[in-house]
Amino acid sequence: MPGFVSVDCGGNESYTDELGLEWTPDSQFVYGETVRISAPNENRKQYMTVRYFPADNRKYCYTFNVTVRTRYLVRTSFLYGNFDESNVYPKFDISIGASHWTTIVIYDANTIVTHEAVILATAPAISICVSNATTGEPFISTIELRQFNGSLYHTDFETQFFLSLSARINFGAETNESVRYPDDPYDRIWESDSLKRVNYLVDVATGTQRISTTVPIDVNSDERPPSKVMQTAVVGQNGGLNYRLNLNGFPGNGWAFCYFAEIEDLKPDEIRKFRLVLPGNKELTHLIVNVKENAQRKYRLYEPGSYNISLPFVLSFAFKKTNDSSKGPILNAFEIYKYMEINYGSLDALTMESFVSHYPKEVWAQEGGDPCLPAPWSWVQCNSDPQPQIVSMY
Template identity: 50%
Template sequence: MIIRAPYSSIDVCVCCATTGSPFISTLELRPLNLSMYATDYEDNFYLKVAARVNFGAPSKDPIRYPDDPYDRIWESDQVKRPNFLVGVAPGTERIDTTKNIDVYNREYPPIKVMQTAVVGTKGNLSYQLTLEDFPANARAFAYFAEIENLRPNETRKFKMEQPYVPDYSNAVVNIAENANGTYKLYEPSYMNVTLDFVLSFSFVKTPDSTKGPILGAIEISKYVQIGSKTDALDVTAVNAVRTMLPGDQGNQDEGDPCTPTQWEWIICSSSAPPTNY
């Protein structure tokens, strides 16, 4: 999950098991650059990663730290599982380069990820994949970089044909122009798009293009509602009362007084945010 940290500390609650007792083995946090994954909805929603795929990967191994300093896990497109990355268009080929890629844009995908790609030599790139817990509103990124040396009479222009999103499907991608040069990152984003459980997507070259579409990586995240927290003034007051309780009464109470389950010795309202009385 990707979530904005509003404070210098964070409370984690593992609860509500339907059988047995809840448990946790490991909790890991990774700091991100301030510009990364910023949305207009981060006060109320967090991002749950549904797919993060490295296309043209040389092996089945994922790419993560140290190649990605933020330790995101980029799955190889060579890893096959049911209904994931199927429906590949004929003529799809893998390409790579050892040259450095300028990735210093907004999301900073790893250079190693952008040094590989797939190209549609017959004019089309298409894939189908399942997205867990969809349909849902999502944030999607496509990562492009021109890693072939095009001759002066060659061009690479293409459009997103599927899914059809008017503002994006009608736009022509010309990476050399969009990224202001070869070996530079272009990362168009779809900040709030509704995607189905089965996502079919395709890129098709324009009639005036001599080269087929290219794709380096994709990243799709689902918006998940952040639950209401107890009113901050109430939390302060209840914690003050808890410290004055005799013996062990209240000492086992930690975290938010009302959510996801309320402390035994208080009553919470059903309002949002909940209050104590």
């Protein structure tokens, strides 16, 4: 797909996976070491190798060419696999350029840790950097970039914040398998609600029915969730859907939207109306949803939500049918992102980018990312100002 980049960190050859995605190795990367790993129940080639780095005070960056003023999904994954044979679970930071993204915490040697963000490219290149190891050695398994088209995930704050994914759930899924490319042309990964993973769905009300349809869903608006995701849903048979969700990265301000489509054949005298019950948010609690009416017909996407909402770490919410409704509430999918503040880096960033570009790599170590943040290049020294400057070069 145009605008897709899939990097197998530690790999040594290009290949196409079972989804039709083309993977390239990071064999041109001059830093770090590579090693093969093994993990039970995991045989995908991109997870069989990792690249790891010294636990020092440097940062190690991958730099990618991008199209300015275009949004990208950035996805990184980490499968420890006890690559260093120490059984010391690594903990380190990952950043997008000078902006701290999150802290990678490995809690099981055989579990893949994945983080996603939506960013607006404001320069011709972006860097993904690991640094600041608290325990163990920083490492990485895969890096993926997916270019978005049009206005997907547009916000009024995208020059100040990027969006870090906290939850993306496909409700009513008939299997534990995630939905992604080619069903989702943007290769977002929609987790099945039946997984009940830690930090995802942890409590579901009784009386929940799973429904599905084979009729294609019209999703040609807003964030365009894939039709396959919208073809399944849960319905509250007892008049309600109640959930409790752990939100990665919260509390804080976020972007949260639900995806609805009426996929049941309602009788002429049947109606489905319900409201969101969100403790502490009276404005949204009064929101009445009639999916068929709001979407203007059956089998069509309706996407209500908030571009800026304050959410806790443990989010409890419910959908309750109204008194004049004969059918319980329906839910097909939702996404929640946290706003992460963009740090545009040191005052010398543009100057140094121009400086090193005039010399071959053998002359100056071109280490990627900001020259000072989150850690300085190995051959410069920066001051400690909030927006630092280079004070000397070695």
